[in-house]
Amino acid sequence: MRSAPRLQFLRPFAWKPRVTCNPAYLRFYHAARHQELVKANALQFPRIRHDGNPMRIPEFREKYQHMEQGVVANEEVIIRGRAEFVRVAGSKLVFIVVRGEFEQVQVMLTFRLLEPTGATSESFKSFSKLVARGDIISVTGKATRTSTGELTVVATRMPEILTPGLVPLPVKLEDEGAQIQRRHVDMLVNRRTVDTLRLRSYLIKYIRDFFHERSFLEFQTPILAEASGGALATPFVTSGEEGSSDKGLSLRIAPELWLKRLVVGGIDRVFELGPSFRNEGIDQTHNPEFTTCEFYQAYANLEDLLKLTEDLVCGAAKHCHDLAMDKLISLPAIDLAKFRRPFKQMEFIPSLESALELQLPDLTTDTAFEDVVALLKNKGVPVPEDSPSLTKLLDKLAATHVEPHSMQEPVFITNHPVCMSPLSKSFVCPKTGQTVSARAELFINSKEMANMYEEENDPFAQRQKFIDQAKANEEIRGQSLGEEDVHIDESYVEALESGLPPTGGWGCGVERLVMLFSGTRRISDALPFGNLRNVVAVSGLRKPAVVDSKDVEEPREQAN
Secondary structure (H helix, E strand, O other): OOOOOOOOOOOOOOOOOHHHOOOHHHHHHHHHHHHHHHOOOOOOOOOOOOOEOOOOOHHHHHHHOOOOOOEEOOOOOOOOOEEEEEEEEEEEEEEEEEEEEEEEEEEEHHHHHHHOOOOOOOOOOOOOHHHEEEEEEEEEEEEEEEOOOEEEEEEOOEEEEEEEEOOOOOOOOOOOOHHHHOOHHHHHOOOHHHHHHHHHHHHHHHHHHHOOOOOOOEOOOOOEEOOOOOOOOOEEEOOOOOEEEEEEEEEEOOOOHHHHHHHHOOEEEEEEEEEEEEOOEOOOOOEEEEEEEEEEEOOOOOHHHHHHHHHHHHHHHHHHHHHHHHHOOOOOOHHHHOOOOEEEEEEEEHHHHHHHOOOOOOOOOOOHHHHHHHHHHHHHOOOOOOOOHHHHHHHHHHHHHHHHHHOOOEEEEEEOEEHHHHHHHHHHEOOOOOOOEEEEEEEEOOOOEEEEEEEOOOOOHHHHHHHHHHHHHHHHOOOOHHHHHHHOOOHHHHHHHOOOOOEEEEEEEEHHHHHHHHHOOOOOHHHOOOOOHHHHHHHHOOOOOOHHHHHOOOEEEEEO
């Protein structure tokens, strides 16, 4: 059997992607690293001692940013972070790059300065051989600036390994499978990954502050209920020990109906940032679990919603642009010229008729779906596949002929056919004579960013729209229900009977905004642990069996 390779912890390695994510290799590395730490009596995970002057790395860099070359500060500080690079410059000189809170600082260990503190030549050499890329260390020292201009901590005591890294931290990680299965490593190695997630956090804070500044109150509404509501989607169904009916419980697909109950209760401005769940497919822009922001404002009409949306999106674009220029430097710059107000507006039916060069029939009749299909065929217009209902058909036609106008600039598509918006107020359009909804969708780069409308507050009209919506859903599934078999959220209709003021509502997928402002095309990149497939893959990992050293490759050193 081949002898185990001597582990060179002092230099970063150029790991092959298949080696990096190879469970057998990681197991072997772990065993060898563990053995060396035990032999050196260094396999310890000490508690933090609150002595000295601990300082965050960003705080250290800010405080000593004007440090002059050759000058050594009088103040002794303690910094803690992860060793990203270790270089032995001689038997008595070692450099370590330490990163913490997304910033890094150089640490310099010189035996000449450490010897008076009790360090021996053996202890210095032992630490130099043992410390590895990926270890979390604590360094006590003083600030200086080297002759090369690098802000540096000159160690005044031997550093301490707080948490040893037991598996290798690669220099690069480009294999998509490895990035998905070990997201924490992906974040440590690939700056763009962590910058995208940081942008997500900053953006959520911006949205929250935006609404607080406009006197909105934030609430957390129920995620589990007997029935989901507020959107057209298939829910996740589960059960519970308490409060579970024969039909079970559903994860919410939107917080809409709960938030509007709060408006009925006298809270004129309300919003929520939280998770929603839809038991549907996964693609580049959809995931069954996602984060939504919804707000409802009493006495707001569609024009108010359009203006507020422009304020939010343009402000967020400027905020994210500034972050990309300062903190999130791996992200592309945002073209602010694209976010000029006012955004372009296109009415749904006139725009679709113009693109298809035809006039749509009355879309409220029982035969509207068949009439539209026949009209398209007579005109030689291809009928979109997988369009089992009028709502689906119109949605796919708009996706092909109207939404692409948003590739050049943001576009509001307004006044949708009433069948597409069962929860919104409706009126007869003076241009087309069609019954339409007081609704708008914001599209950017041909992707929906926000959906808004004036809320239906007539309990009688809302009840009928619930019936129509349920029947349409069952027709899609190939079933036919009578009115007595349709499930209606009677409690919400009852809430409307207490009086919902004329109200404007708005919803937006947070991940869509993150994708827009980070320049990524996959929703999995905007989620901390990827999409549902990624999460299942990670949570389903199994520990590899113990392997022999002959079954793995040795790491290759990379020149400094």
